[in-house]
Amino acid sequence: MPTQRSGSGRSRGRGGSSGVTRRGFLSSTGAAGATVLASALGGCVGSPGSVAGVGASGGSDEPVSVLAAGSLQLAFSEGLRAVVGRPLQVEAHGSVTAARLVAGERRDPDVVALADTALFDGPLATDWHATFATNxxxxxxxxxxxxxxxxxxxxxxxxxxxxxxxxxxxxxxxxxxxxxxxxxxxxxxxxxxxxxxxxxxxxxxxxxxxxxxxxxxxxxxxxxxxxxxxxxxxxxxxxxxxxxxxxxxxxxxxxxxxxxxxxxxPSGETVRGAPVEYGAVARRDGDRVAETFDALVAGDYLADHGFALPESYPEYSGDVPRGLRP
Missing domain, CATH: 3.40.190.10 (Periplasmic binding protein-like II)
Known part of the structure; x- marks a missing residue:
């Protein structure tokens, strides 16, 4: 990780929301936690942009689609893909653009991960989200x-x-x-x-x-x-x-x-300064999405890509599906 100096440090080389803490819970339950998430998401997580003819869960070999903030692209394409071990489709945009694509039903991903948790209040207006990293x-x-x-x-x-x-x-x-x-x-x-x-x-x-x-x-x-x-x-x-x-x-x-x-x-919304927080939400049920989502929000792979992971993360906020609560 980069070193930090008072005022203006120079570094070289390669290198929160209130809610329910699940890092310890996930590490102790493993795959069982993913199964709980899968059943909890059923009927609780909406999919407003569903494409006709596509089921909620899909087959086990069907890729999990993730619409992500641009700053997450490498971490997901490399680190998350290696951890999940299943087909993964990552599409990256600026987070405001990504949120608008989903809100306008121009994208219908299984998982949305954004660089500002405020976007889950608007324009996405989801019932809940997980806060999983800082920057x-x-x-x-x-x-x-x-x-x-x-x-x-x-x-x-x-x-x-x-x-x-x-x-x-x-x-x-x-x-x-x-x-x-x-x-x-x-x-x-x-x-x-x-x-x-x-x-x-x-x-x-x-x-x-x-x-x-x-x-x-x-x-x-x-x-x-x-x-x-x-x-x-x-x-x-x-x-x-x-x-x-x-x-x-x-x-x-x-x-x-x-x-x-x-x-x-331009929409008329005012955004205020706040500590950088990344959030994600799963939009479908089923083991394939649940396991990918758990790996996304609880994976230490993020630290290898320069993100900070507070001990309390991931934290869940909002109307969290019952099965997500430890």
Whole structure:
């Protein structure tokens, strides 16, 4: 895992919601827990976007479909696939886009996993969800470019960007939580460094991209630096600057401080700053989905991909099916 230094650490190399805690329960019950989940989901988890002719459970060899946040793509495609040992179909988008695809019945996945648990209140409006991992924001920089090296060497990573010596990329806040969390972090950094207007000074509309496009532009040298999740930096071996806890949205004890910043989505919804939390919900019953879901939310494979796993996770919130409660 990346090391952290007070204020602005530099790292190299590859590297909560209230509810019912199930990590210990799952580890002690194993497959039995998956069977309980399978029976509990029947009749309790809706599938509003069901495709005609497709059964709720499907055959045991039928792939389990997972619609996921872009920052989870590698962890699911590599780590989860190896743990599950069954066919797995992973489709990744920005979490806001993924939620809208399901809410608009344009996708009908077995499991949905998003980078912001607030999206399960809207637009998805599910009865329950599991919170299973946390993350933090970092600033990745390109050691191979002069601008990137300036960002990595600066006492305050943003000074070279303000001076026009480096470019900074970010994702679209209207498409995924990383985008609006980046704006939150810049607002919080302005307060932390006593630098009013920092967000406005750093934001460049021409350097806003969908997540996959941001990464490709960063990796090809079109951008000197980019705001990403720590897990993304660990997965891809990015050199990066660690941000202070007051800025990186990683510290649950700073929930009230984070909530002081907000962003208005085009839908009219307002999202507020909060610690980064990943959530998931199973949308069908049956052993194949239940076992995959249990592995997804309780698997230590996530730590290998740079995610943080609090001891209390996974936690379940909302109208949890009875069989899920230990």
């Amino acid at each position: 933090a924001l970092v600033v990745a920089y390109d050691e191979g470019s002069e601008g990137g090296r300036r960002v990595g060497e600066a006492d305050r990573w943003f000074d070279p960007v303000l001076a026009g010596e480096a470019t900074l990329g970010r994702t679209d806040p209207d498409l995924d939580p990383l985008g609006y969390r980046t704006l939150f972090a810049l607002d919080l950094a302005g307060e932390y460094y006593d630098r009013p207007g920092l967000r406005e000074a750093l934001v460049e509309p021409r350097q806003v991209y969908p997540e996959t496009s941001l990464l490709s532009r960063f990796e090809t040298g079109d951008l000197d630096a980019a705001v990403v999740y720590r897990s993304m930096a660990a997965d891809r071996g990015y050199d990066h600057v660690e941000l202070p806890d007051a800025v990186d949205l990683s510290d649950p004890s700073r929930t009230e401080e984070y909530a002081a910043v907000s962003y208005d989505l």
